[in-house]
Amino acid sequence: MARVTQAQAQQNRERVIAEAARLFRERGVQGVSVTDLMAAAGLTHGGFYKQFTSKEALIAEATGRAFGELGERLAALDEQHSGDHPAARRELLDYYFSPEHRDHAGQGCPATALGGDMARESPDSPAREPYADGVRDFARWMADGDDEDLVAIATMAGALMLSRATAGTELSDRILTAARRSLDDRAADRGQAPS
């Protein structure tokens, strides 16, 4: 009920951040209370402010964590395809526009799942920096030749958001397949007819 090893405490802290990274994406920043977070980590709400200065500070850490997970996944894809980046990119798109991804926001793309919340954070919220950094890194990975493929990310995030918002209708699936085809076409255009 009280003190715990430093290692254990550090581990608890990590678990809170990991749960936050998942739950914020799933239910939204406003849809998760400090009590929820601590309970998800097996603790009570009171200890929260021993580990974090505020909920806002945790949002920033959880955002960084979520984008960190994404970065690891992207690196793993590159490794899997041993340097064939276009192939890795295609596999990412397979996942990105899948019903699985649509239906499990908690494990999915943070740019999309946290975008709406981030847009409403105060202009100087500490969460905005890790978010923007994460988007930049993601855009850099998506680029096959450009510096950053911001439009690809926009199409991906928009299609995923709309698909989630219309889940349960035939529209939801059509959005995913239409976006997937469009990104394939654009990549092919660039590959076959580079200007």
Add this chain to the structure above:
Amino acid sequence: MARVTQAQAQQNRERVIAEAARLFRERGVQGVSVTDLMAAAGLTHGGFYKQFTSKEALIAEATGRAFGELGERLAALDEQHSGDHPAARRELLDYYFSPEHRDHAGQGCPATALGGDMARESPDSPAREPYADGVRDFARWMADGDDEDLVAIATMAGALMLSRATAGTELSDRILTAARRSLDDRAADRGQAPS
């Protein structure tokens, strides 16, 4: 402090819906309380449930209202350009990717501003239907020849969301201009080289 003309009451109801359509887009569904809504319409919170069965029901009405406003604006654009739809479309894009639109979500595109919230609404929330209908109508308007231009809407919504989430950084502006150029190019391709 009490009774009011039927006309006046109807007007009050309209004002609540209009304020909801604005505030939900601006602060998010969870960021606006019933008390906020009624206060914005110059009333106190108690009368709310004489007009609406629940907050969820108001979300549905406000979503329909927001998309209705969008529809009127699109029709006005067509009229302004007297049937030259591609020109009307270009003018919409001018607005859509403008910093003004990014910085005033309350008056802006409901597909983007409400998308994140809608994705988290319960699967049978009454708000999902007007949202999906609104997206469908919007996609139909955007199409220059296809049945529906779902990919254009996805790129627009995604770019606007990311631009808002990264507002204050140079990235935010670059997302808007990159998306704008991409949509212009795609429209030009379709116009010059129809397959």
Add this chain to the structure above:
DNA sequence: AGGCTTAGATGACGGACGTCATATAAGATG
């Protein structure tokens, strides 16, 4: 071993939440 430190638990705060029962007073009807 004993004192210092601190992770976490407890419980409280002021306020806001969605909802509703009740009261009030003004429009509608006669």
Add this chain to the structure above:
DNA sequence: CATCTTATATGACGTCCGTCATCTAAGCCT
């Protein structure tokens, strides 16, 4: 002008919110 009706106001309910002061017990250090 009296009565019926009803739109809005008042005020309360139980719950949850983010935050924090306080307590406690166990890890850490000498």
